[in-house]
Each structure stands twice: as structure tokens, then as C-alpha cells.
Amino acid sequence: MSAVLNARTDGYRVLAQADIIPHLATLTEIAAILGGAPSEWTIRDVADGYINAVYLVDGPKGGICAKQALPWVRYHGESWPLAEDRAFFEASYMRRLDPIVGALAPKLLHFDPVLQFLVIEKLTPHIVLRGGLIEGLRYPKASADVGRYVAQAAFHTSDLGVPFERKFEDIGLFAANRSLLRISVDLIFLDPYQETWRNRFVPELDAWAKAFRDDIELKTAVARHRSAFLSNRQALLHGDLHSGSVMVTEDDTRVIDGEFSTFGPIGFDLGAYAANLILNWYAQGGYDRPADERDSHRQWLLEQVAVLWDSFRHEFVAIWEQNPDTGGDLYPAAHFSGPAGAARLATIRRDYVDAIFADFVAFAAIKMIRRVISYAQIADFGVIEDTKRRAEMQADALAFAREVLKNPGRFTDLGALLDAIPRFEGTGLDPHAKG
Amino acid sequence: MSAVLNARTDGYRVLAQADIIPHLATLTEIAAILGGAPSEWTIRDVADGYINAVYLVDGPKGGICAKQALPWVRYHGESWPLAEDRAFFEASYMRRLDPIVGALAPKLLHFDPVLQFLVIEKLTPHIVLRGGLIEGLRYPKASADVGRYVAQAAFHTSDLGVPFERKFEDIGLFAANRSLLRISVDLIFLDPYQETWRNRFVPELDAWAKAFRDDIELKTAVARHRSAFLSNRQALLHGDLHSGSVMVTEDDTRVIDGEFSTFGPIGFDLGAYAANLILNWYAQGGYDRPADERDSHRQWLLEQVAVLWDSFRHEFVAIWEQNPDTGGDLYPAAHFSGPAGAARLATIRRDYVDAIFADFVAFAAIKMIRRVISYAQIADFGVIEDTKRRAEMQADALAFAREVLKNPGRFTDLGALLDAIPRFEGTGLDPHAKG
Ligand SMILES: Nc1ncnc2c1ncn2[C@@H]1O[C@H](COP(=O)(O)OP(=O)(O)OP(=O)(O)O)[C@@H](O)[C@H]1O
Ligand SMILES: Nc1ncnc2c1ncn2[C@@H]1O[C@H](COP(=O)(O)OP(=O)(O)OP(=O)(O)O)[C@@H](O)[C@H]1O
Numbered sequence: 001m002s003a004v005l006n007a008r009t010d011g012y013r014v015l016a017q018a019d020i021i022p023h024l025a026t027l028t029e030i031a032a033i034l035g036g037a038p039s040e041w042t043i044r045d046v047a048d049g050y051i052n053a054v055y056l057v058d059g060p061k062g063g064i065c066a067k068q069a070l071p072w073v074r075y076h077g078e079s080w081p082l083a084e085d086r087a088f089f090e091a092s093y094m095r096r097l098d099p100i101v102g103a104l105a106p107k108l109l110h111f112d113p114v115l116q117f118l119v120i121e122k123l124t125p126h127i128v129l130r131g132g133l134i135e136g137l138r139y140p141k142a143s144a145d146v147g148r149y150v151a152q153a154a155f156h157t158s159d160l161g162v163p164f165e166r167k168f169e170d171i172g173l174f175a176a177n178r179s180l181l182r183i184s185v186d187l188i189f190l191d192p193y194q195e196t197w198r199n200r201f202v203p204e205l206d207a208w209a210k211a212f213r214d215d216i217e218l219k220t221a222v223a224r225h226r227s228a229f230l231s232n233r234q235a236l237l238h239g240d241l242h243s244g245s246v247m248v249t250e251d252d253t254r255v256i257d258g259e260f261s262t263f264g265p266i267g268f269d270l271g272a273y274a275a276n277l278i279l280n281w282y283a284q285g286g287y288d289r290p291a292d293e294r295d296s297h298r299q300w301l302l303e304q305v306a307v308l309w310d311s312f313r314h315e316f317v318a319i320w321e322q323n324p325d326t327g328g329d330l331y332p333a334a335h336f337s338g339p340a341g342a343a344r345l346a347t348i349r350r351d352y353v354d355a356i357f358a359d360f361v362a363f364a365a366i367k368m369i370r371r372v373i374s375y376a377q378i379a380d381f382g383v384i385e386d387t388k389r390r391a392e393m394q395a396d397a398l399a400f401a402r403e404v405l406k407n408p409g410r411f412t413d414l415g416a417l418l419d420a421i422p423r424f425e426g427t428g429l430d431p432h433a434k435g
Numbered sequence: 436m437s438a439v440l441n442a443r444t445d446g447y448r449v450l451a452q453a454d455i456i457p458h459l460a461t462l463t464e465i466a467a468i469l470g471g472a473p474s475e476w477t478i479r480d481v482a483d484g485y486i487n488a489v490y491l492v493d494g495p496k497g498g499i500c501a502k503q504a505l506p507w508v509r510y511h512g513e514s515w516p517l518a519e520d521r522a523f524f525e526a527s528y529m530r531r532l533d534p535i536v537g538a539l540a541p542k543l544l545h546f547d548p549v550l551q552f553l554v555i556e557k558l559t560p561h562i563v564l565r566g567g568l569i570e571g572l573r574y575p576k577a578s579a580d581v582g583r584y585v586a587q588a589a590f591h592t593s594d595l596g597v598p599f600e601r602k603f604e605d606i607g608l609f610a611a612n613r614s615l616l617r618i619s620v621d622l623i624f625l626d627p628y629q630e631t632w633r634n635r636f637v638p639e640l641d642a643w644a645k646a647f648r649d650d651i652e653l654k655t656a657v658a659r660h661r662s663a664f665l666s667n668r669q670a671l672l673h674g675d676l677h678s679g680s681v682m683v684t685e686d687d688t689r690v691i692d693g694e695f696s697t698f699g700p701i702g703f704d705l706g707a708y709a710a711n712l713i714l715n716w717y718a719q720g721g722y723d724r725p726a727d728e729r730d731s732h733r734q735w736l737l738e739q740v741a742v743l744w745d746s747f748r749h750e751f752v753a754i755w756e757q758n759p760d761t762g763g764d765l766y767p768a769a770h771f772s773g774p775a776g777a778a779r780l781a782t783i784r785r786d787y788v789d790a791i792f793a794d795f796v797a798f799a800a801i802k803m804i805r806r807v808i809s810y811a812q813i814a815d816f817g818v819i820e821d822t823k824r825r826a827e828m829q830a831d832a833l834a835f836a837r838e839v840l841k842n843p844g845r846f847t848d849l850g851a852l853l854d855a856i857p858r859f860e861g862t863g864l865d866p867h868a869k870g
Contacts, residue, residue, distance in 0.1 A: 164620060164665050168610040175607035178600045185599060185764055194769045216779050219770045223783070227765055230594050230602075231668050329620055330662055334629045335654045344651050348658070 011114040012084060015068050017045060020055055023117075024066065030110055030119050035061025048128070049244065049257070050075040050376050051082070056122060063122035064109060069259075083179035086259045087116035092173055093258035094120075096236065100156045104149045105255050106247075123254055126247035133243055133280045134380055136289065136297050143304040145253035146246060146273050147311025150238075154266040155319045157236035159330040170236055171263050180260045184239060188366060189226040192373040193219050201373045204391030204429060208398050209373055211431035221405040225362050233263035241269040242367070243276040244378075267359025270312055274305050274360065275367035279380055281421060282397040286384035302418050309360065309414055313353050320349055354412075361411050365401035372398055391429060399427040446549040447519060450503050452480060455490055458552075459501065465545055465554050470496020483563070484679065484692070485510040485811050486517070491557060498557035499544060504694070518614035521694045522551035527608055528693035529555075531671065535591045539584045540690050541682075558689055561682035568678055568715045569815055571724065571732050578739040580688035581681060581708050582746025585673075589701040590754045592671035594765040605671055606698050615695045619674060623801060624661040627808040628654050636808045639826030639864055643833050644808055646866035656840040660797050668698035676704040677802070678711040679813075702794025705747055709740050709795065710802035714815055716856060717832040721819035737853050744795065744849055748788050755784055789847075796846050800836035807833055826864060834862040 015023060024030050025038040034041055036059050046065075047054040053068045069087035073080040091111035098105065110119035129142055155161045157170060191198055193213055201209050212218060238245065239260030247254045281301045284294050325333040336345050371378050372394045384390040400421060404411050411417050427433075450458060459465050460473040469476055471494050481500075482489040486509055490501045504522035508515040526546035533540065545554035564577055590596045592605060626633055628648055636644050647653060673680065674695030682689045716736045719729050760768040771780050806813050807829045819825035835856060839846055846852050862868070 159662060159665050165613045165617065167665075168613055168616070172607045172610035175603040175610065178603055181603070182600065190764070190767060190770075194767070216771070216775050220779060220783065223766055223770070227594060230599050230764060233666050233668055329625070329665060331658055332625060332629075335625075335658070336651070340651050344655060348655065 012071075012116060014070055015053070015115065015117065017043060017055065020057065020066055023115075024057060024064070024119070027110055027119070030064060033062045033064060033109065034059025047074060051259070052087075058122075063124060065106070065120040065122045067118045067120065069116040082183075084116040086177070086180050087111070087118055088113055089174065089177040089180070089261055090257070090259035091118055093236070093238070093261035096157070096170065097153055097258070101149050101152050101255070104145055104152075104253060120256075123247045123256075126249050126252065126254060128244055129246040129248050130243035130276065130280075130379060132248060133277075133301075134283075134383060136284075136287075136293065138297075138300055139248040139250065139253070141251055142246060142248045142253045143273075143277070143308040144311040146241070146255065147270075147308045147313075148315045149253075149255050150241070150266065150269045150273075151312050151315035151319060153238070154235040154269075155316060155323075157263075158234055158266075158328070160320060160328045161323065161326050163327045164329050167233075171233055174236065174262050177260075177262055180239070181262050184260055184262070185226070185230070187374040187376060188370045189222060189229065191375070192369045193222060198375040199373055200375050200377050201394075202387045202391050204388050205372070205394060205398075207429060208395055208431045212369070212373065212398070212402070215402070217406050218402055221362070221408075222366060225359075225366055228265050228359065229268060229363075230264075232265045234265050235263065237262055237264045237266070237269050238272075239264070239269070241272040242371075242378075243273070243280070246273070265356075265359045265363070267356045267361075268363045270308065270356070270360040271363025271365075272367050274308055274364040275371065276378070276380075277301050277305050277308070278364065278400070278421060279368055279371055279378065279397055282393050282400075282425075283380040283384065285396070285425060286381070286386075286389050286393040298422075302421060305418060306414055309357070312356075316353060316356075317349055357414075358408060358412070361404055361417055362408060365404040368397050368401040388429075392426075395429055395431070396424045396427045398431075400424040447506075447551060449505055450488070450550065450552065452478060452490065455492065455501055458550075459492060459499070459554070462545055462554070465499060468497045468499060468544065469494025482509060486694070487522075493557075498559060500541070500555040500557045502553045502555065504551040517618075519551040521612070521615050522546070522553055523548055524609065524612040524615070524696055525692070525694035526553055528671070528673070528696035531592070531605065532588055532693070536584050536587050536690070539580060539587075539688060555691075558682045558691075561684050561687065561689060563679055564681040564683050565678035565711065565715075565814060567683060568712075568736075569718075569818060571719075571722075571728065573732075573735055574683040574685065574688070576686055577681060577683045577688045578708075578712070578743040579746040581676070581690065582705075582743045582748075583750045584688075584690050585676070585701065585704045585708075586747050586750035586754060588673070589670040589704075590751055590758075592698075593669055593701070593763070595755060595763045596758065596761050598762045599764050602668075606668055609671065609697050612695075612697055615674070616697050619695055619697070620661070620665070622809040622811060623805045624657060624664065626810070627804045628657060633810040634808055635810050635812050636829070637822040637826050639823050640807070640829060640833075642864060643830055643866045647804070647808065647833070647837070650837070652841050653837055656797070656843075657801060660794075660801055663700050663794065664703060664798075665699075667700045669700050670698065672697055672699045672701070672704050673707075674699070674704070676707040677806075677813075678708070678715070681708070700791075700794045700798070702791045702796075703798045705743065705791070705795040706798025706800075707802050709743055709799040710806065711813070711815075712736050712740050712743070713799065713835070713856060714803055714806055714813065714832055717828050717835075717860075718815040718819065720831070720860060721816070721821075721824050721828040733857075737856060740853060741849055744792070748792075751788060751791075752784055792849075793843065793847070796839055796852060797843060800839040803832050803836040823864075827861075830864055830866070831859045831862045833866075835859040 020043055021038050021041050041057055041059045044056045046056050051074055053070055055066045057064050057066055069084040071084050072078045073082050094108040106121040106123055108120055238258050239262050245257045247256055281298050284298055381390050381394055455478055456473050456476050476492055476494045479491045481491050488503045488505055492499050504519040506519050507513045508517050529543040541556040541558055543555055673693050674697050680692045682691055716733050719733055816825050816829055
């Protein structure tokens with residue numbers, strides 16, 4: 001554990017819940033947002049994620065969200081050390097994207113690099129999208145907003161939107177975000193395909209997990225995308241854009257929790273979000289809910305995958321068309337002038353977006369597998385108490401993901417992807433049974 | 436110019452030739468290498484490149500090479516400012532690669548970050564490979580050694596050879612090498628396809644240059660590789676590995692001048708070197724030399740392209756096979772164990788190297804075009820005094836490069852590449868004439 005603790009910024013200490021209000025009282029701007037006297041402020045522990053300490057603090061005038069990175073994984077405890085500089089990367093991500101995504105993210109109000117402590121605009125009455133999906137609630141704008149968010153963030157941090165000098169500045173900064181990237185590499189790309197203490201699948205999935213560990217075609221496909229994740233620095237990614245990183249109301253959507261931010265393929269963020277919609281689709285089969293309710297919710301979920309993609313594509317292409325000369329080094333206006341240049345750019349845009357689609361589909365599948373086999377399981381399945389039933393729903397998800405990764409040529413458009421999802425219902429616990 | 440000058444490290448000053456010996460006399464280790472008293476040392480300006488001040492200093496005991504980065508492009512003068520931190524990146528590159536490539540590069544003896552001043556082992560009796568090629572000399576080991584150099588450097592700085600944490604540390608460092616990368620992006624990837632004051636082609640090539648500016652297929656192909664150069668961070672590259680960056684004797688080869696170092700596709704370095712062999716092949720047509728001498732030298736040049744590639748491929752695959760578990764995140768041993776894993780890894784290696792071949796061929800073509808149209812022309816053509824004759828030889832090279840970029844499917848193996856080179860002799864100054 002020493003290596004991590006030694007890397008700690010001088011002066012760092014873990015704030016107890018009781019320390020938070022006194023500390024906030026020393027921050028003039030934050031005290032002004034809360035209003036009144038510190039004695040009137042109330043605090044609530046809302047850490048429902050795996051990693052950090054998170055509190056909501058309310059005062060007579062307003063509220064804030066306070067978040068501190070601990071020197072370990074909160075959910076696991078001190079035996080899993082984790083560099084607390086991750087709060088620095090979350091703050092850096094918020095600062096970099098604020099002028100780009102505007103109202104699609106909460107504002108960063110304060111960052112303390114010594115305490116690795118963030119104060120963020122409190123989102124209210126927002127709830128975490130994952131919780132809403134489990135309850136069968138619908139958020140009409142969420143998926144379209146997330147699609148727009150990814151499009152804006154990606155375009156303006158890529159070689160399309162900025163000169164490489166700007167991009168390399170960002171790359172240099174986020175290349176230092178290594179502790180969390182190690183978690184991504186391990187939990188998403190390595191653990192599901194090997195035996196490790198971190199894996200958390202239910203025993204009923206043993207045969208599936210073994211089948212995945214033995215499936216060399218599948219591991220080869222995953223390796224290709226692992227390579228792209230580590231080497232294709234297409235744009236600045238959120239890095240953990242699942243439904244637990246999106247807070248919603250009926251008419252507002254905010255992306256939170258950018259501590260996993262890294263440069264990578266744009267399809268990775270889209271895939272993470274879609275994976276969680278599709279996982280929720282499969283999980284619905286394990287919920288005790290009237291069949292018509294379930295079917296209509298599932299139908300809605302599939303529509304949201306389509307909405308996500310269409311919104312992304314539309315926004316991304318629109319930004320590109322509206323910004324013909326950003327100083328980006330990829331397609332300088334001088335090389336693509338006149339009607340022939342315009343026609344060619346239209347083709348180039350289509351090809352560029354098609355390549356993102358292929359990544360999107362593959363990373364969605366990889367993220368699905370991760371949430372079933374690795375550490376950091378999701379509540380969508382966790383709420384299904386009967387573990388055999390849970391495993392059956394998870395097996396469906398695994399079967400779908402395996403097919404997507406091993407036969408990408410069958411999933412080159414949205415229709416094919418959506419049509420396939422229901423076909424894997426009822427796959428069963430034998431990974432080798434023929435459907 | 437102010438932005439660049441302001442970025443200067445405090446205390447920087449340009450050393451005049453007369454300052455060098457007194458300065459070296461203050462460096463105990465360097466003085467010991469030179470031996471005797473400073474009054475016995477001799478100095479010679481050997482700057483034959485475009486960018487830096489370079490001197491050779493000899494003493495009674497030994498010699499050194501002293502190199503200082505000036506705040507401008509030496510060859511062009513003060514009106515083309517250039518951040519002098521490039522010497523830092525050259526030093527960083529040498530330090531990073533020293534344990535990897537060993538005797539294939541000279542040793543870095545001293546680096547002064549304030550003066551951006553390097554002292555390097557003096558190579559003697561080495562000469563710069565480009566000069567040798569122009570004279571028709573043959574260096575039997577050079578191309579095989581360069582192939583091995585690229586293989587070693589690439590493997591051990593990629594996700595095959597190191598955990599991503601190590602790679603991201605390097606990426607963070609070299610992502611700051613932006614002034615020289617701007618030169619690469621402009622001179623290699625942008626200038627040849629647009630009008631700019633930096634272009635330096637002879638007037639006889641006007642029609643060819645215009646044809647390239649108007650060729651949207653060609654520009655699209657180049658854009659794809661420009662994107663890979665900026666986004667595919669496969670390994671640490673030398674970044675400027677032409678025949679002017681290789682010093683040779685009959686039996687020793689050293690790669691110098693790593694100031695353009697950056698992360699990028701492995702094929703880029705290989706392509707740079709091959710481009711200069713192929714350019715020399717075309718230039719030979721303009722030299723007044725007996726036909727049989729020329730033909731046999733040309734034959735030798737083609738063989739060297741093959742030797743380069745075969746040496747790279749052989750060394751790269753051998754290192755990979757001998758290092759099954761480097762901690763690299765791409766193909767962990769645990770995912771590819773047993774006979775099935777071994778068989779699969781053999782396929783993966785072949786595919787990986789094939790993909791490098793495709794990059795190699797494309798970047799070779801792109802580098803050839805750059806040396807004909809952009810700033811920083813090469814002596815291989817420069818020594819042909821009759822500019823029409825020079826232009827004819829250059830047109831052959833352009834025609835070959837255009838074909839390679841527009842029809843990559845015809846160049847998927849070494850034989851096809853080598854066979855094509857002679858077919859473009861005598862293309863002529865009309866870029867649209869049918870052959
Ligand atoms: N700005 C905010 N306003 C209101 N509530 C918030 C805000 N940010 C976070 N929360 C609440 O705190 C919870 C934990 O926050 P967050 O997801 O950022 O923590 P984390 O520990 O980094 O999670 P993870 O394990 O997913 O990385 C959220 O699920 C949400 O309920
Ligand atoms: N270690 C060395 N020993 C002997 N001579 C050297 C050494 N390094 C460089 N030289 C000589 O100095 C010349 C210039 O060196 P170098 O190529 O490093 O300079 P540069 O200005 O960076 O060139 P470029 O414009 O190609 O970037 C070389 O061509 C070679 O003749």
C-alpha cells in the first residue's frame with residue numbers, strides 16, 4: 001500500500017463526515033451558496049458508487065455536493081488502495097468540458113488539490129438514471145441528451161475540432177490518470193477473461209465464465225478493442241458513462257463523475273451508456289412486474305438505444321458541418337474546398353461516423369460482459385434476489401454480447417443490433433447449448 | 436516570435452562557436468573524455484541539417500559532438516522561430532531508448548536543460564548515410580540495423596512490451612514535444628497538398644504540385660494516415676528516421692537526432708527510412724554515372740528496402756516470441772495459454788505485422804512526396820543541377836507515391852512494392868499523361 005500512500009500530496013487527510021461542514025464554512029463562495037450560518041446546514045452521505053466519499057450539504061439558500069477521493073476504493077476498503085489524485089482528473093475533466101457541454105453537466109464550484117476535494121453544483125430534484133430505469137421510470141430526454149453530450153465533448157477535443165497542439169496538451173494531462181485507467185483495463189478488458197479474486201459473478205454463471213475464459217475467438221476480439229482503447233486517442237472520453245453517471249429529471253440531464261476520463265475511441269462512451277440500457281433490458285426479465293408493463297418498458301429501452309445513437313450521429317455531423325475550419329489538423333478546409341471537396345467531406349463524415357458505430361457496438365458488448373463477470377456489479381441485476389433467476393438474465397446478456405463481438409459483420413446498423421437483443425432471451429445457463 | 440521566446444527557460448543563451456570550448460571545459464566528465472588542456476581542443480562546425488547548431492570537438496584523448504537547439508530554424512534564420520525545448524526531447528528520447536537499442540545509437544554524455552545543450556558520443560569514422568548513398572557507396576549492415584532498431588524501440592515502448600502505465604508516462608512526456616510535431620504535421624502531411632510559402636519544389640514541377648493539390652482521392656488517403664499519425668499511439672517513434680539520421684561505417688550503424696520523437700504508428704519510422712532509399716533510387720537517374728554502375732546501385736537500393744522490412748519483421752516477431760509476458764496489456768499470457776493460445780498468438784503476430792506493413796508503405800509514399808514538394812528538400816535530388824532533369828526524376832517519385840497511396844491494395848507485399856518502383860521511371864512532367 002505504501003507506493004500509493006507515498007504518492008499522496010502533502011497535507012492530504014481523509015475528511016470525516018463531521019469535518020465537512022466546518023471545512024465548507026471556510027470557503028467563502030461555498031458558504032454564500034449555502035446561505036445562513038453553518039449551524040443551519042445539514043449533511044447527508046449519498047455515496048452509492050464504489051469509489052469516493054460523497055455528501056450533499058443543504059443550507060437555507062442552496063445546496064452543494066461535496067466529494068472527496070479517499071486513498072482506497074471506498075466500497076472495498078483500505079485493502080484496495082487507490083491514488084487519490086483521481087479527484088484532480090475529475091476536476092480537470094469538468095473544467096475542460098464546461099465550455100463545451102454547458103448545461104449537460106453540473107458546475108464545478110471548488111477544487112482543493114491538497115485534500116483532493118471537489119464541491120459541485122447540487123443537482124435537485126435529479127435522481128441517478130440507473131435507479132429510475134430499475135423502477136421502470138422513463139426519462140424522455142436522457143438518451144438524446146447523452147448522445148449530444150458525447151458528440152460535443154468528442155468533436156471539440158479531437159483532431160476534428162482543435163489543432164493537435166491543444167489535443168496533445170489534454171493528452172499530456174490525462175495520460176497521468178493512471179490509477180483509474182488501471183481499474184478500467186483490469187475490470188473491463190482483462191478480468192472477465194481470466195480467474196481473479198476481483199470477479200464477482202454468481203456461482204450459477206460458472207459455466208459461462210469458464211466458457212469466456214476458454215473462448216479464444218472472443219478473447220482475440222476483446223484484445224483488438226483493448227488495443228484501440230489504449231492506443232486510439234481519438235477524443236477525450238468520460239471513461240465511465242454508465243447509467244449511474246447520469247442524473248436526470250423529466251426534462252434535464254446531467255453527466256457526472258468524470259474521474260475515469262482518458263483519451264480513447266469515441267465509441268467507448270456511447271457503448272458504456274448503451275450497455276447499461278441493454279443490461280437493464282435483460283434484467284427486466286427477472287423483475288416481478290406485469291408482462292405488459294415489462295414489454296412496454298423494454299420496447300422503450302430499445303428505442304433509447306436508437307435515440308442515443310441517432311442523437312449522437314446527428315449532433316456530431318451537425319457540429320462538423322457547422323465548423324468547417326476549426327484549426328483541427330484532420331480535414332483542413334484548404335484541402336477540401338469547392339463542390340468536390342464538400343461532396344468528399346460528406347463521404348468522409350459518413351465513414352467516420354460508421355467507424356464510431358462499429359466501436360460503439362463492440363464496446364457496448366465488452367461493457368456488458370464486464371458488468372456481469374467483473375467487480376462492480378450493477379443493481380439492475382442485484383435486485384433480482386433469486387440468484388439462479390439472476391444468472392439466467394445475465395446469461396442472456398452474455399450470449400448477446402458474445403455474438404456481437406464474434407460476428408461484428410452482423411451488426412453494422414442499428415436495426416440489426418436492436419433486432420438481435422430479444423433473440424437472446426432464454427439462452428439458459430449452458431453456454432454451449434444451441435439456441 | 437514573442438510566444439516562443441517567452442517560453443524559453445530562464446538563463447538560456449545562444450552559444451557562439453567560440454563559447455563551446457570554454458563551456459565544455461567546465462564539465463568535468465566531458466573534459467576528461469577530451470583529455471589534455473582546453474587549449475589543445477579543436478572545434479569544427481558540422482551543422483549540415485536544417486535545425487540545430489552542431490559541433491565536433493576533439494581533444495588529445497577523444498572527441499565529442501556538441502549540439503544546441505537555437506530559438507529558430509538554423510537553416511532558415513530567426514524569422515522562423517522554433518521552441519528550443521526540442522533538445523530536451525532529443526535527450527529524453529536517447530535516455531528512454533539507450534537501454535533498449537544499446538549500441539545502435541550513440542551515448543548521451545550530458546544534457547543541460549537551461550542551455551538546451553547536448554553532448555553526445557562522437558561517432559568516428561562514421562559518415563551520414565545519405566551522403567554515402569549519393570556517392571553510390573554501399574553500407575551492407577545499415578538497413579538491417581535500422582530494421583532492428585525500429586523493432587526494438589517499437590516493441591519495448593508499446594502495449595506489447597510494457598504495462599500501459601509505463602507507456603502513458605512516456606506519452607505524457609512526449610506529448611509536450613509540440614513545436615517539432617507541428618513541423619512534421621505541416622511539412623509532411625499538409626504543405627504538399629496546399630499552397631504555402633514553405634514549399635520549395637522547382638518550377639518544372641508546378642503541374643505535378645497542382646495535380647496533387649487538386650487530387651481529392653490522394654488528399655483523402657493522406658488524411659487517413661495523418662489521422663493515424665496523430666491518433667494511433669502505437670509506440671515511441673524516432674519521428675525523423677531518414678538517411679540523414681543514420682550514421683554508418685562498413686560495419687557499424689547508429690541512429691541519431693531523435694528530436695522529432697513522438698508516439699505514433701510503428702510504420703512511420705520504417706516508411707521514413709524506406710522513402711529515402713526509394714528517393715535515392717529515382718535520383719540515381721539524374722546522376723552522370725555509367726549505366727551499369729547505376730543499375731547495380733539501384734538493384735542494391737531495392738534490396739535494402741527488402742532488407743529493412745525483413746530485418747524489422749524478423750526482429751519484432753522474435754522479440755515478441757521471446758517475451759511472452761512483459762506485463763504489456765495487449766496479449767497477456769493468461770489469455771493466450773496452452774497450444775490453442777500459442778497458435779492464436781502466431782496469427783495475431785502475423786496480422787499485427789501485416790498492419791504495420793500497410794502503414795509502412797503508405798508513410799513511405801507520404802514521406803517521398805514531402806521531400807519533393809515541401810520545405811527541407813534533400814541533397815539526393817539537389818545535386819542534380821539541371822532542374823528540368825531533377826524535376827523529371829522527382830516526377831517519377833511522385834507518380835510512384837501517388838499510386839501507392841491511391842491503390843494500397845496493389846502493394847500488400849514487399850514483392851509488389853519493389854516491382855513497382857522501376858515501372859514509374861520516365862513518367863514525365865505531365866502528371867495526367869497515361870503511362
Ligand atoms: N452534483 C450532484 N448533485 C446531487 N447528487 C449528486 C451529485 N453528484 C453525485 N451525486 C450523488 O452521489 C452519488 C455518488 O456520486 P458519484 O457517482 O460521483 O460517486 P463515485 O463514488 O465516484 O461513484 P462511482 O463508483 O460510480 O465512480 C451519485 O450516485 C448521486 O446520487
Ligand atoms: N554523435 C555524432 N558524432 C559525429 N557527428 C555527428 C554526431 N551527431 C551529429 N553529427 C553530425 O552533425 C550533423 C548534424 O547533426 P543532426 O542531424 O543531429 O542535426 P540537426 O540540425 O538536428 O539535423 P536535422 O535538420 O536533420 O534535424 C550530422 O549530419 C552529422 O554529420
